[in-house]
Amino acid sequence: MTLIKSISGIRGTIGGKVGDNLTPIDAVKFAAAYGSWLKSETDKEHPVVVVGRDARISGSMIQQLVMNSLVGLGVHVIDLGLSTTPTVEVAVPIEKADGGIILTASHNPKQWNALKLLNNKGEFLNAENGKKILEKAENDDYDFADVDNLGSITVNDTYIDIHIEEVLKLPLVDAEIVKKSGFKVVVDAVNSTGGIAIPKLLRKMGVEVVELYCEPNGHFPHNPEPLKEHLTDLSELVVKEKADFGLTVDPDVDRLAFMSEDGEMFGEEYTLVACADYVLGKNPGNTVSNLSSSRALRDITEKHQGVYEASAVGEVNVVEKMKANHAVIGGEGNGGIIYPELHYGRDSLVGVALFLTHLAEKKCSVSALRNSYPSYFMSKNKIQLTPALDVDAILDGFHKKHASEVVTTIDGVKVDFSDCWVHLRKSNTEPIIRIYTEALSQEKADQLAEETISILKGIAGI
Known part of the structure; x- marks a missing residue:
């Protein structure tokens, strides 16, 4: 079971221990950190946040925890109920809201859920703001409203149609x-x-x-x-x-x-x-x-x-x-x-x-x-990470091995060969190294992936 905290939000499996999984306590703390950050970014007495969720079994529970944490901070909530990520993104500027939260773990299996955080444009937060929210959550840095200044919840289930x-x-x-x-x-x-x-x-x-x-x-x-x-x-x-x-x-x-x-x-x-x-x-x-x-x-x-x-x-x-x-x-x-x-x-x-x-x-x-389109073939693989693995050292070793090729390091390591490429990066959402390859045939893409995995295991000594 896992809890992953990143600048883009918090994602984890439901149940288990606080701080190790996405428990009700973790959902409340992170929602409170986001709401507190939002209040620091606006002069409004009652900032407005749009909240929607996918259909995960845990969605209703997490949404109630998140919304009422915001209410406790004095934030007004617009509850879209069952929604989609892009629908919440569209709703934020239409509602002139100060932010948005989407409760979804995207493509992860049903035991996962997450809080994805938006700014007042309905766009995901940048790294700087995400870091501030993580710090607030780590330090329990939130100031809840008194009884006369609580927020409210307004239900609006029309936004998929809009x-x-x-x-x-x-x-x-x-x-x-x-x-x-x-x-x-x-x-x-x-x-x-x-x-x-x-x-x-x-x-x-x-x-x-x-x-x-x-x-x-x-x-x-x-x-x-x-x-x-x-x-x-x-x-x-x-x-x-x-x-x-x-x-x-x-x-x-x-x-x-x-x-x-x-x-x-x-x-x-x-x-x-x-x-x-x-x-x-x-x-x-x-x-x-x-x-x-x-x-x-x-x-x-x-x-x-x-x-x-x-x-x-x-x-x-x-x-x-x-x-x-x-x-x-x-x-x-x-x-x-x-x-x-x-x-x-x-x-x-x-x-x-x-x-x-x-x-x-x-x-x-x-x-x-x-x-009618150019024909490329991709292979998508991954290596499961353990705490003992030094990911940065593994990626650096792969980089050095291909130093004579065109290498890009703005996100992990990508090596561009003349007719194919390989991209390695540590996932932001799962404890894995993602391995993407592309070539002019599936056989070549798969072969490049196998060769890459073999090289990585050699560098890691596994």
Whole structure:
């Protein structure tokens, strides 16, 4: 069982001992630290915070603890209830709120939960502010309100609908052309809040929806990370239903992956590639993704005469570089689409709407669309960490071994070879080293990963 504290929030498994797991005490302390920091950043007597959650079994319990901790500080809370990460991000500026909290552990299994923290723009906090909150939590540095100055809770369960309407109002989203195409789509929402939002959006765009695991009860029917090996049920149902394609989202709906009409994965790396191809064709400009994302985005961006740049892994890092480079679209290769026209956050609803419009205009199958893009293959692996391992020394050893190659160290170690690359980094959310490789064939990508793991074990002496 684990509790991970980082500048992006607190994440852990439910139950166990205080400080070792995500217990009610830890949830209260961290919510109080965030609320206290927020009060120090504003002159308002009663700051406002938007709170929403995914459908995890522990979600209701954690949300009540978090909201009432904020109330105890004199903070007013807008309770979105079952929601999505991008929906909370959209709600914060619309409500003119001072911040937001999303209760979700993203792709982690059901025993996990987390508090993700937003600023008044509905964007994730930067490292400086995240560090201040961690310090407040460590030092129990919070000052609760007296009885006459408590906050309040206002329930607003309309924001998924508002979010959908905001997506449909985007100039590059064309619901009419999608409706005329008569698409049939299978949706796997892993029994979380994507089961509320995604079918509703699709039906608004005139799509016939076949629902698979769309009951938001928090009982994930398979590993919730949207990878090929977890999606056999979706693959079988797409073929059985003769659907135009399938799609899946993670529990908080900020990662999106498509499946072609033949039941084969479109590739989560290519979610961003396809959406960027469409957006850049209408609105040429620059793009950004993180170091662990496919080279295919670079190729598509250059095809449209734009400039591609890579950031450190982490949504806040991608957003920072997107703003600096005036990127018109960006995101992460794990299926996260960031479209600034709506907001600076990974958003599966925006991704679905842009992809549908693109496909409707192309008038081709999803497999044909995939085949029109540069073909790269990735392998994603990990090494479990133990307290005895010196991660920095391991990464430094790998760097030195490849000093003659093009090496980037803004986030772990990335080595770019002429026709392939490998990226190693310590995860911010799990006690592991992530190992990403990409090459021109799956065999080569897998081989590079195996070679890398062997080198790392040699350096670590394991």
